Amino acid sequence: MKRTNCTEQKELVSQIRTPANPAMASAQYFSQEETLMWQKFHGNKRWLLLLALAWAALLCSGCGAMSGGKPPQLSLVNIGLEGVGLFEQRMSLALRVQNPNAAEMKIRGLSCTLDINGLRFAQGVSARPVEIPGYGDSLMKVSANVGTGSVLRQLQSLAAGSREAIDYHLQGHAEVSGQGQVPFDQVGDIPLSLLLGEEPVESGRRL
Numbered sequence: 001m002k003r004t005n006c007t008e009q010k011e012l013v014s015q016i017r018t019p020a021n022p023a024m025a026s027a028q029y030f031s032q033e034e035t036l037m038w039q040k041f042h043g044n045k046r047w048l049l050l051l052a053l054a055w056a057a058l059l060c061s062g063c064g065a066m067s068g069g070k071p072p073q074l075s076l077v078n079i080g081l082e083g084v085g086l087f088e089q090r091m092s093l094a095l096r097v098q099n100p101n102a103a104e105m106k107i108r109g110l111s112c113t114l115d116i117n118g119l120r121f122a123q124g125v126s127a128r129p130v131e132i133p134g135y136g137d138s139l140m141k142v143s144a145n146v147g148t149g150s151v152l153r154q155l156q157s158l159a160a161g162s163r164e165a166i167d168y169h170l171q172g173h174a175e176v177s178g179q180g181q182v183p184f185d186q187v188g189d190i191p192l193s194l195l196l197g198e199e200p201v202e203s204g205r206r207l
Contacts, residue, residue: 069101071182072132076114076170076190077139089151093124093142095170099132105176106131112142112172112184119153121168122146165189 078094093114099105107130114122124144132138154166171185 069103071179071184072105072107072174072176073098073100074110074140074170074174074184075186076168076188079190082143085148087148089146089148091122091124091144091146093122093144095140095142096137097130097132097140097174098137099134102134104131104133107140108175108177110140110142110172110174112144112170114144115169116154116166116190118167118169119150121150121154163192165191 075096075098076093077096080092080094081089082092083090093112095112097107109125109127109129111125112123113120114124122144124142126140126142128141130138130140167187167189169185169187171183173181173183176182
């Protein structure tokens with residue numbers, strides 16, 4: 001058997017070595033038609049990749065829009081008495097809901113607690129849906145239960161000093177379409193004239 005020397009082996013290796021460039025490899029080992037198909041396939045792969053990236057970016061922007069944007073801003077504007085019982089009173093809390101987004105917002109319901117002068121005063125819920133236009137506001141009525149003991153403690157607190165306003169703390173969760181349960185936490189003060197039914201109020205700050 002004839003043995004090849006080192007020079008002949010190197011020539012054989014150089015002949016069968018695949019070029020690093022796939023286009024050169026296709027031109028060397030495939031016909032012109034097969035080479036064009038190969039190049040067209042790789043070109044389509046680039047377009048498909050760009051299309052996939054564009055579609056992913058579109059989906060991300062859509063998800064951001066469906067998330068509802070900024071959460072609503074709620075503030076206490078009024079307190080009304082609905083009914084009086086021996087152990088429990090029914091009150092209505094009027095909340096002003098502001099929509100800081102350009103798109104319309106829908107609130108399906110909420111639950112909240114109200115503290116006055118650092119003491120728990122009422123717990124309320126509402127299942128009435130409210131639609132707030134973009135950059136607009138709307139009033140939302142919440143039915144609240146107030147125990148007789150809470151009323152007596154507040155009366156004692158008011159009798160202990162001379163005040164023109166009482167401090168309040170409103171917190172809870174609102175069910176917002178596209179955002180789910182959104183927490184809110186707001187503190188402010190209520191003039192005593194509001195409790196006497198003389199004037200509304202819209203003071204307060206969000207935490």
